[in-house]
Amino acid sequence: MTSGSQSQQVVDVAEARPAGVDLSVDLGPVTLANPVLAASGCFASGREIDRFFDVDRLGAVIVKSLTLEPRGGLPTPRMAETPSGMLNAIGLQNPGLDRWLAEDLPWLLDAGVPTIVSIAGNTVDEFGALARALRRVRGPVAVEANISCPNVEDRDRVFACRQDTTGEAVRAVTDVLHLPVFAKLSPDVPDIVAIAEAARAAGATGVSLVNTLPGMAIDVERRRPRLAAVTGGLSGPAIRPVAVRAVHQVHRAMPLMPIIGMGGVRTVADVVELVLAGASAVAVGTATFVNPMATLDLVEGLPGWLAARGHTSVADLRGAVSS
Secondary structure, eight states, X not given: OOGGGOOOEEOOOSTTOOTTOBOOEEETTEEESSSEEEOTTSSTTSTTGGGTSOGGGSSEEEOOOBOSSOBOOOOSOOEEEETTEEEEOOOOOBOOHHHHHHHTHHHXXXXXXXXXXXXOOSSHHHHHHHHHHHHTOOSOSEEEEEOOSEEGGGTTEEGGGSHHHHHHHHHHHHTTOSSOEEEEOOSOSSXXXXXXXXXXXXXXXXEXXXXXXXXXXXXXXXXEESSTTSEEEEXXXXXXXXXXXXXXXXXXXXXXXOEEEESSOOSHHHHHXXXXXXXXXXXXXXXXXXXXXHHHHHHHHHHHHHHHTTOSBSGGGTTOOOO
């Protein structure tokens, strides 16, 4: 079933709504209390961060991408710092969907935080199997289909690098699930609008923009790559202009489609910039490694920024950049 048959879901928007400023945002049929989300891969399922603050203060948590079977990840070293960012080649390390459903999802539901389940498959069939497993599950408000991972059916290419494979992977999920589905796209393509249109045509409610950029770093003294996998994904402030561009282009082409913007967000101004470009909500990733309180700082700082400039609703700023 595609997103067109989804019924309206409303997540409690009473929290994080200061007097005079409305932080609530809509992600298609889902309403969130605020636009600040934890990005997939940098927040696990929230238990660690919950030691610092109540994760239900966030708009939602996008959990680390899950696969059918457990994955131990790639060899170390798997992370390397770069100017204004970092490279990672984790390899989708995760406990597998069944174990996550048994151990982590109940905790998230008890914590009261809206949960977006990120899934990743090497084949179209794997995406379909993940979707069928999630169809029996109650609690998550949406699914993020991480189609920016290698596609072994096509010689290790990435689903999101082509329109046809994007459509096949997304359709395998949307044909099964009643939940909203967001396709996570790679910026490493000639025309990201065309890829987003293919995802929408396959039933995606919206898109997540952007995944990491491929990059490489070399230890010049040892003359060896700094990552065991040689190349990895570049994240952090260095890629934020790329994310802003991608969000802006997709929003201009499809202004009604919800977009989760991500890529190098650290400050309230970064959040607002992506919203002005056209994002409905903004996910924070790498900044959490530097500051575990990063997402909460944004939730608490956004109302003051808006109020100081006479804005009463963050949603009113969506796509409001002057062209």
